[in-house]
Amino acid sequence: GENVEQHPSTLSVQEGDSAVIKCTYSDSASNYFPWYKQELGKRPQLIIDIRSNVGEKKDQRIAVTLNKTAKHFSLHITETQPEDSAVYFCAASYTGGFKTIFGAGTRLFVKA
Amino acid sequence: DAGVTQSPTHLIKTRGQQVTLRCSPKSGHDTVSWYQQALGQGPQFIFQYYEEEERQRGNFPDRFSGHQFPNYSSELNVNALLLGDSALYLCASSLAGTANYGYTFGSGTRLTVV
Numbered sequence: 060g061e062n063v064e065q066h067p068s069t070l071s072v073q074e075g076d077s078a079v080i081k082c083t084y085s086d087s088a089s090n091y092f093p094w095y096k097q098e099l100g101k102r103p104q105l106i107i108d109i110r111s112n113v114g115e116k117k118d119q120r121i122a123v124t125l126n127k128t129a130k131h132f133s134l135h136i137t138e139t140q141p142e143d144s145a146v147y148f149c150a151a152s153y154t155g156g157f158k159t160i161f162g163a164g165t166r167l168f169v170k171a
Numbered sequence: 172d173a174g175v176t177q178s179p180t181h182l183i184k185t186r187g188q189q190v191t192l193r194c195s196p197k198s199g200h201d202t203v204s205w206y207q208q209a210l211g212q213g214p215q216f217i218f219q220y221y222e223e224e225e226r227q228r229g230n231f232p233d234r235f236s237g238h239q240f241p242n243y244s245s246e247l248n249v250n251a252l253l254l255g256d257s258a259l260y261l262c263a264s265s266l267a268g269t270a271n272y273g274y275t276f277g278s279g280t281r282l283t284v285v
Contacts, residue, residue: 105273161213
């Protein structure tokens, strides 16, 4: 069945360092890959997304890369700040499909 | 501009009871998806409603049912509650008929079954 695997489950970095979260998806029909940030006790919020016709997308300190052949996609956060501390979820869906499959999440700690 | 609103925010129910959760989508959105998020886990798809019909369902038993109203708001009903139904229930709205776009999530309803 459809599945999205995400790792690591926990990531601790020093302020100013980079953080990388990796995901793998199983459904080759997937063509849309959003990333959500969920702060403690709050709703998940879309922070960036990428579509299958693009290999990389950047928005200030965050970037996503997609390797369709390997069915891998990754989130890169540079110059991390304490306010980046949260749980990050990767997800996958496809045009014409109605559900989005989420990874299990990565808890990111940024130490000041 | 109101985002996605869910009610109630917290709920405590006894095993075997029934519960109804409510969601109003973001203005301009016509599709509502419901997710269950257990502690420390990613959201799990329950079902999606569009044009007042269930379009797709995840791997959840028939105890979970829903409804969408003409104003696009939606309800999630869970019958015969089990302890394992304790979770955060998230409503996500989106706009159908377009290429995939990200969801706008509500703040969720925290359901505790005792």
